[in-house]
Amino acid sequence: MTKQEIKEILQMPREEYEKTIRAQAFETMLAEKKGVCATAMLGYSNICKNQCLYCGMRASNHLPKRYRYHAEQIVELASAAYQSGLRRLFLISGEDPKFPFEDILSVIQTAKAMGFERVSLGAGEFSRSQYVQMKAAGLDEYVMKFEMSHKDTFERLNPSTTFEKRNKAITWIQEAGLDLGSGNIVDYPGQTLEELVDDIWLMKELNVSWAPNIPYMPAAGTPLAQEGGPGRIDLMHREISLVRLLLPRADITAQQPGKNLKNGLGDTEGNLWAIQAGANVLFVDLLPAADAESFRVIDHRMVQGLEHVRGIAEKAGVNLIL
Numbered sequence: 001m002t003k004q005e006i007k008e009i010l011q012m013p014r015e016e017y018e019k020t021i022r023a024q025a026f027e028t029m030l031a032e033k034k035g036v037c038a039t040a041m042l043g044y045s046n047i048c049k050n051q052c053l054y055c056g057m058r059a060s061n062h063l064p065k066r067y068r069y070h071a072e073q074i075v076e077l078a079s080a081a082y083q084s085g086l087r088r089l090f091l092i093s094g095e096d097p098k099f100p101f102e103d104i105l106s107v108i109q110t111a112k113a114m115g116f117e118r119v120s121l122g123a124g125e126f127s128r129s130q131y132v133q134m135k136a137a138g139l140d141e142y143v144m145k146f147e148m149s150h151k152d153t154f155e156r157l158n159p160s161t162t163f164e165k166r167n168k169a170i171t172w173i174q175e176a177g178l179d180l181g182s183g184n185i186v187d188y189p190g191q192t193l194e195e196l197v198d199d200i201w202l203m204k205e206l207n208v209s210w211a212p213n214i215p216y217m218p219a220a221g222t223p224l225a226q227e228g229g230p231g232r233i234d235l236m237h238r239e240i241s242l243v244r245l246l247l248p249r250a251d252i253t254a255q256q257p258g259k260n261l262k263n264g265l266g267d268t269e270g271n272l273w274a275i276q277a278g279a280n281v282l283f284v285d286l287l288p289a290a291d292a293e294s295f296r297v298i299d300h301r302m303v304q305g306l307e308h309v310r311g312i313a314e315k316a317g318v319n320l321i322l
């Protein structure tokens, strides 16, 4: 597929997209992934030193509460997830320099020793040697979104880092032998069609193991929310299908919003649409209710539990893989 073809697919009439590209992407998902996969997700710290213009957890934004879990609390919650049958664990955090690095390593080791088949981590930028240590501790995948493939846009929206630093981190992750989860934000204010095409192309070039992408959803109190949004769900679906066809084996987030953004990423219709488009990863939120509200990269995150995920797989008529 060429960039020009990607552009045409992003613009073709919806009906044509559904009958051709979406149908092909759904079949590819079934053939390559055999169904949708439930991943336990734990936002273990919502403290972040950065100021990404689109993010509800940016350092200067007000949240109901800022929290940081201890390694023991993380292991306890992960253990409960393991007991419930889940075998994939995604640990996520703001870029929190006060979270001890040795605790990250010990949590990874413990989770792997517990029996988790796949442990993924997304906690911001680290040094080259730290990615190597994470790999040695047993980490399977590191999630480092490139967010925007164009330097100027990236540096405008991510003022706490640079395009060069982000790309270096991505290179180091892959050199350490970790799978790379990476991707973009779809249809944020000011994104051009060419930028979206280049983002999709970059996922293919990086051979990402997971595209953890959602459409732009304005977060209260953030600078970018003043500029517009939300992103179009239609474009999100087309990106999902394109990534599925470009990278048939990749994981792609199916936890997507529907028409009513207040239903968040647990929206039944939104999740089903994403699966039809070729996505395959649903989350089971491990955060206790008292903190779930405060892990707020976007408003109304509303990720739900295992029963919801089971129900979605059933409604979609596909296998649920734990």
Ligand code: SF4
Binding pocket: 048, 049, 050, 051, 052, 055, 056, 057, 058, 059, 093, 094, 095, 124, 297
């Ligand atoms: S996107 Fe990540 S690094 Fe940026 S402010 Fe939000 S939590 Fe921090």
